[in-house]
Amino acid sequence: MSPRFPPSGRRAWVSAAAGAALVLAAGLVVSLWPGGSYPAMKAGCDRSELFVAGGTDVSLKNQRRALIRQWNEGRYPGGRPHPHATLVEVSESTDLQHSQIKAVEESGGCAYDVLIMDNTWTAQFADSGYLRPLDGIENLDDFFPAALRTGKRDGELYAVPFNVDVGLLYYREGVTPPTVWPGLLSSDVATQLADYEGLTVNALEAVWNDGGSGRLTGENRPSEDDLRTRVYPALARLAARAHGSLAASRQYEELESIEAFASGTKLMRNWPYAFSALASEPRMRDGTRLRFGVTALPGHTVLGGQNLAVSKNSPNPDAAADLVAYLSGTNSQRLLFACGGFAPGRYSALGLSPGHGSPAGVKVRTCSSLTGQPLGPGETDVPDEAQLTQLGHAVLTALGRAEPRPVTPHYTTFTSTFRGCVQKIFDGAGTDAASFARAVERSLDGRTASC
CATH class of the missing domain: 3.40.190.10 (Periplasmic binding protein-like II)
Incomplete structure (x- = not known):
């Protein structure tokens, strides 16, 4: 097994x-x-x-x-x-x-x-x-x-x-990855909608790609009207998906979504580290050939x-x-x-010059060539140079579309309030747009609130 x-x-x-x-x-x-x-x-x-x-x-x-x-x-x-x-x-x-x-x-x-x-x-x-x-x-x-x-x-x-960290789209061999956000959410995709920080991340990406671009990112403070008319409707549409194509993902964090993808789900939204985790999984390899690919997530993604x-x-x-x-x-x-599968924070780590971040210029080396440690009998570098280059290309492309989460000294209050509200929207628990807007607006100032 x-x-x-x-x-x-x-x-x-x-x-x-x-x-x-x-x-x-x-x-x-x-x-x-x-x-x-x-x-x-x-x-x-x-x-x-x-x-x-x-x-x-x-x-x-x-x-x-x-x-x-x-x-x-x-x-x-x-x-x-x-x-x-x-x-x-x-x-x-x-x-x-x-x-x-x-x-x-x-x-x-x-x-x-x-x-x-x-x-x-x-x-x-x-x-x-x-x-x-x-x-x-x-x-x-x-x-x-x-x-x-x-x-x-x-x-x-x-x-x-x-x-x-940036959101990447993993796709199984033979699957054409969607290039637009609506196509992703209507597909057989594993993402992270369990009640933890991943829910905040996925909900923000849904908002930014479905009518709420520029809201709840960085130091820009959305008005209650924006929260009510731009953010809430996007989350309501995500809730409809959470009862359909994304139903299983309500139980998933990062590792559960990796397991779902390895078990047969066609697409997965995850972070860069999932690439090396999958590359080391026998179900996702045929010798040195990988049975999956990776590309940038369509549209805006969270800069983690x-x-x-x-x-x-x-x-x-x-x-x-x-x-x-x-x-x-x-x-x-x-x-x-x-060697570790984490996306670096420097241009030079991907073979690029400062400020010259064209994905086409990515040049990387394998783990064994960097460490100088010889491979054992029958061992091969997986991911190899071509596979690491594909990952680096995806990361750089996604970085060009990445947005920070809200910048506030009260971020922990915001994220706990926000994802609590999202869960209630998913559950149809009677949270209306006005209650949502008031709660989220208060949380950005560190005030206790709930939907």
Whole structure:
């Protein structure tokens, strides 16, 4: 029997007070640290060890962990060894990551040095004083501009891209992918409509591609009239699909949709990392030939991804900034893409010059050619150069259509309110356009609201 993708745990929204969340964070961190002892959680902060806090490493071959190991084996110019770093995988859930990291930072604790953050957190964490401004990161013009902007707040740079996420369309062998949004939603497609951040992402993409372009993106604040007349109708039309062609997707997060696609669904909307996950799945390969392809999602897509930042309370801010520069550098980004399946944040990682992002110019190398590790008997590079080039082409095309989610220090309030309203629209629970507009408008200011 072919191995199946493990189902992911249900993402639970944490609304506990900061003190309770800090206890939970400490407990989970201790459970991840070998021997049940986590030095950074002790009262004293006199340490040279660096701790990198982020989500579960879902990259192929755990490439994030591999980058940390390479840092630990490296040296500064002159021969001085790098300070040892440890990756603390706080949680698989973005919601839990946010709650636990926020609780530690809010307490003033020195638990973390480098933060791997969802790119929607910058406004809140910068405004709250949790982050140090980043100085000395080289070649900023090499980062994709839209991705770099997600790390800025009021003109100050607080974070740089670690990996970029954009919506991609995967299609099975022999299937012609739709090139327009209505054709996608009427097809046999697996997407993510379960109650977690993926629902917000998919709902926003539906809004932007069905009459609500420019609404609920970036710092543009939609009026209640816009929410009522442009956003709500698009979601009502998505709800009709959620009872038809998208019915199964109401139970799907990323991994469940990958499993559905591998099991026979013709199309799938997912992030770039799904490409390498599928390429390693026996059901999706015939030797080195892949039984699927990938292209940019039709129309606008959400600009997702993770950024790297230095905690304000780091006992070793200079070393932490050095580690951020290392992890976001071209060589690390190339390895993260070719070996881990995560889309990079730099032009150079795809063989391009800064500002010259034509998909036709993508030039990439395979994982084994980058690492210099010979392949074993019978082993081949999958994805190979041509397959990685197809992925890079799709990512760059999608980046040209990508839009950020709302930029607000109250993003967690917005997303929980928004997706709660979307669920009620899906369920036909009596939420009207006016109630929806009032609730979402309030949530962008951090005011508690519900549909």
